[in-house]
Amino acid sequence: MVAGNWKMNTTPSEGKALVRAVMEKVPNPATRVVFGVPAIQLLGIQELVKGHPNYAVAAQNMHQEESGAYTGELSAAMLVDAGIEYVILGHSERRDYAGEDDDLINLKINRALKHGLKPIYCCGEKLDIRQAGNQEIVVGHQIEQALSSLDPEQISRVVIAYEPVWAIGTGMTASNEQAQQMHAYIRKMISNQFGSEVGNNITILYGGSVKPNNARELFAEPDVDGGLVGGASLEADSFAAIIEAVRPA
Numbered sequence: 001m002v003a004g005n006w007k008m009n010t011t012p013s014e015g016k017a018l019v020r021a022v023m024e025k026v027p028n029p030a031t032r033v034v035f036g037v038p039a040i041q042l043l044g045i046q047e048l049v050k051g052h053p054n055y056a057v058a059a060q061n062m063h064q065e066e067s068g069a070y071t072g073e074l075s076a077a078m079l080v081d082a083g084i085e086y087v088i089l090g091h092s093e094r095r096d097y098a099g100e101d102d103d104l105i106n107l108k109i110n111r112a113l114k115h116g117l118k119p120i121y122c123c124g125e126k127l128d129i130r131q132a133g134n135q136e137i138v139v140g141h142q143i144e145q146a147l148s149s150l151d152p153e154q155i156s157r158v159v160i161a162y163e164p165v166w167a168i169g170t171g172m173t174a175s176n177e178q179a180q181q182m183h184a185y186i187r188k189m190i191s192n193q194f195g196s197e198v199g200n201n202i203t204i205l206y207g208g209s210v211k212p213n214n215a216r217e218l219f220a221e222p223d224v225d226g227g228l229v230g231g232a233s234l235e236a237d238s239f240a241a242i243i244e245a246v247r248p249a
């Protein structure tokens, strides 16, 4: 799977042009392709991908409550009614700038699953943690807090995105070995808790400076099931090249 996270980029008309160009370049992707678009574009982009077997849309956030007096927020029911299939939850930018922690993200994941949405759960360590060699402890803790209350059926609808914070937007990609090592660790954790069938089948994406020139190598690692792409998802040529770098399932 390849998911683009546009973050706070593109106007609605730019977004439509970008999706049209990607779909024209890769009309039949060999993998699931998801556009993570700003809230105002959810309906418009969903219209463009509607009915396509491999293209889908993700919201970049969602509120944990069912509905109510939460000005500016989007609910799971709204996303589902608009035809949206995925929701990115726990991105490091929301952890940093909106104060989200894994307890809150756990509530959001539960709400999303209750409505049939597929959460793309983001985890990953900061640079000082990596330098101290504590990345597995920190990511393990994030996953435990956010996902351990789920049952095997629920977890099977979750996509995990490992995004080391030091690699996001910095051009400093994790090495293939660093990505593989963490993905294997995450898969083992999921297998231990939910059984090896769930662990083997869960999709674990790598995110952090994925570009056309490093995607193929990263995606060739046995436990890397695709990517969550920021900057390089904003140009049709580079995103198309990344989609085509995914190894066949």
Ligand SMILES: O=C(CO)COP(=O)(O)O
Binding pocket: 005, 091, 163, 167, 168, 169, 170, 171, 207, 208, 209, 210, 228, 229, 230, 231, 232
């Ligand atoms: O945060 C990311 C995707 O969610 C990664 O962003 P970049 O690909 O720009 O490093």
